[in-house]
Amino acid sequence: MSFRNFLLGIFASFSLAWGLVVVYPFFKMRAIKPIVLTEATDGKDGLYFPKRAGRVVNGAEVYAANGCYLCHTQVVRPTYAGNDLYRGDWGGLKDNGEGIDTRRETNAYDFQGEKFAQIGVSRLGPDLSNLGRRVEAVYAKGKSPEAWLYNHLYNPRGPVERRKSDCPAFRFLFEERDVKGNHSTDALPFSTAENKEIVPTSDAKALVSYLLSLKKDDAVPAALNFAPAKKKTDG
Amino acid sequence: MSDPIQKPDLDDSINVTETHGRISRQTAAAARENELGEDGTQPVSLWLFLVLAVVLIVAGGVLGSGGSLFAYGSSFREGYVRKPAPGAANSGPQPKAALAAYSAKGSKIYSAKCNGCHGSDARGDGANYPSLAGSEWAKGPTERFAMVVLNGLHGPTSTGKVFGAAGMPAQGGGMAPEELAGILTYVRNNFGNTVGDVVTVDMAKAAIETSGKRAKAGQQVDADELNAEHKKDLPGDKLDPNLLVDPVTLAPAAAK
């Protein structure tokens, strides 16, 4: 084989895959368009293009820099790819308080505002796609969701049911400072000295804001709704 | 001292043997190297090709899961519909025998509405609240019992004794037929009562209807009215107490 043929072979084999698997899908998915809703199929008119509340960009940076993606994923796989959807609180809530099951798969519109979807490397901890929903509806029901998350980040093994958790304690996202007048509303219930309180830094606040924005169980248009058709109940 | 020009590269002071020795030692590692050869023309073992063929077949199967290749438009499998969880047909409560299911429902209502007065053992307190255990009206025809529960009672009970001037308050307000059926079945089959039948949802519906059509609708019943007009069973098909039903809806359910 001559050098020319060798080079040709290398270029051809690599560029074919590179083009079809990397470059073309990248440019095609760049300009993803919102789904147009129609009254007939989706129940209302308009566009499906969910927005997220919260400090998504800053929080995502803190999430990435501290390696949360190494232990937590953010993808609820369809049933042909895994059993994620069967868990009661990963894809949404099995019962959102009104008897409605809001669980759904992750779709392409779920990562608005982020440059890099933190799909995740492994699941040493649970999936976080709907962490915001879970914290508000289950863990911190009736209480402050931010406070619950601050407590979790500061001391993950605090609650009895989480004694065996392997989540690192992110103490460095908090700072201890003197109490000025009254305790800050964000102060954590752990303190060392009488006149000191532990408060989250701006990184912690951004992160918690990002985590609470993780609610990916909104109603989807018919094109993305894969629930089996309701059977007529007899009797 | 020799003229360097005369002997440019060989000096008396250089020991040729030693120099050669040094060079050969320094190149010893290189010197002992073998030549590369790639011309082994051994035939390739058939086993290797078999293994590679197996790998190819496995990979083909994997690729098959990919559906139609290069369909960039869709992020989900074509025709994907969520598969129910394995054993999902059993998610939610398992079907129970009708008697047990109705009684379970009734026991919840009993705890909520009845045991405050009649006691958790349904024996009452002898003075203000009558006993339901062994009560003739509880064990007798179902319509009579239903009327007491729905409308309350004024005056003497089945034993003839009066328990308190105000009597029993009505419990039928806002009560669904499933709940009435449950409480009736529960009392008739617990606390020592062993009637053994099920008051069905249809029967309970009929009871509510009858109760609404009473001449004195809205007022408590009394022993005379009960014995005159309601000493009968509620209309409706009997239900086999062992039939499997869904404990939540009380509808008949197939065994899973």
Next chain:
Amino acid sequence: MSQDTSNTPDKDAIVRASIDRSLRHPVMFFFTSGAAWLAVSIVLGIISSAKNHSPDFLQNCAWMTYGRVFPAHINALIYGWGAQAAFGAIIWLMARLSRKECTAAGTILTAGHLWNLGVSLGILGILSGHGTGMPWMEFPSFAWPVLLLSYTLIVIWSLVQFRVRPAGHTYISQWFIVAAMIWFPWIYLTANVLLHCMSGHPVMAAGINAWFKSAILLLFFLPVGIGTAFYLVPKVTGKPIYSYTLAQIGFWSLAIIAPWAGMQKLAGAPIPYFLPYLGAAATVLIAIPALTVAANLLATAMSSGETVAHSPTLRFTLAGLVGLVLFGGAAVVLNLPETTLPLTQFSLSGYGFDILGLYGFFSFVMFGAIYFIVPRITRREWLSRRLIKMHFFLSAYGVVTVALVALFGGLQQGIGQEQFDQGWDNAAARATPYAIAITLAWCIILFSNVFFFMHLTLMWLRLGRRSSHPTLLVDPHHNSPHGPEGDIDNAGPGTPAAASAAAAGAH
């Protein structure tokens, strides 16, 4: 002058030796600094693995939080050790195979220092909390242009040497290494430009990152390792490559299959449906080049049993090829979409697979290359066969443990993850025993590499044995009057000891 004509150095030997002299500085630098980064990476690996089962370990240090220490470990392994070992091997092999001395040793050395600077700043960036959050690309965004520039300055000379090589046949190793030299910048540039400089869909960005991970492993580390193995095995055994056809099949199957792999990490995520399954199929097919190459080289060496037992180079290289077989097998077993892929996708298995490729295959072949090349460029022989043996056995035990535990443990973990009716602690608890085993295994590997690093540093300091006889794993001179360490013949040939040594055969 008396000349012992049987000891006249071959013309070839002089050419080889002069090539070795010309690039002794850059190659030795890459090997030594690479080994140092390997030690750093393993220490970081032990810390991060310990945090998997004992999360309170070092918990007060922000720089040591798991989310920073693990990326630092992996990036140090890849860019600090892996890339530099590869550079050393590439430069030396290309020079030898092109029969050209290296004329740009100074530039290469400077570029090597630049590479080290980039990696150091990158690792510090990750540990200080500025990582990018993209697996295997966690260096802050300033690092990649620096690394790409120094890469270019390092390998361009080898490409030039290749172009001006003496006319004639191109050897198998050269295909793999030239291809790797072209693939790496293509892959690196693509991923970094698309992810750092352009804005795209976030999930597709994650997909391209997954493709990058796989491509770096399969299209840079694998070919460099394979090319090196194709050089070392026939060189040391003296036997020709078993089958030239099989070598061609191995090369072209790798070139055609590997660029498609990688996206299987995103199965179930919202990217075009077929992409992950295409990636899974391509990863399964990697078993073809892996098994082909390994079978070819193992068959080549099979008839030289004694040489294999004696030579440290061969022992490491062949162990690496066994690792390649395991890698190919794991590639098949871990990526079956209906059965194992949902289990392994988010478990320890991915880490085990990567380590099997990076350490179990690539690093072992690089160790073999280092044990071969360093004596030639320093003109000293290794000091102690015991150190070599310790390095070999401890590394082998360690990496087999890491790979098998992570692969098997990952499957167990995956089974737990799929048990949706149990609470999450059930799945999380399954990983703990395997995490403990991995920590212990990395400790064993660290221990082995401490020996290696010590040994290599002594060679770097020119403190090796002056001898014309290599350090072999088995002592060939049982009856030597100079004792079991073999002959030391500073006096050179023409002495009785040298004559008897020459008679003992060339190794």
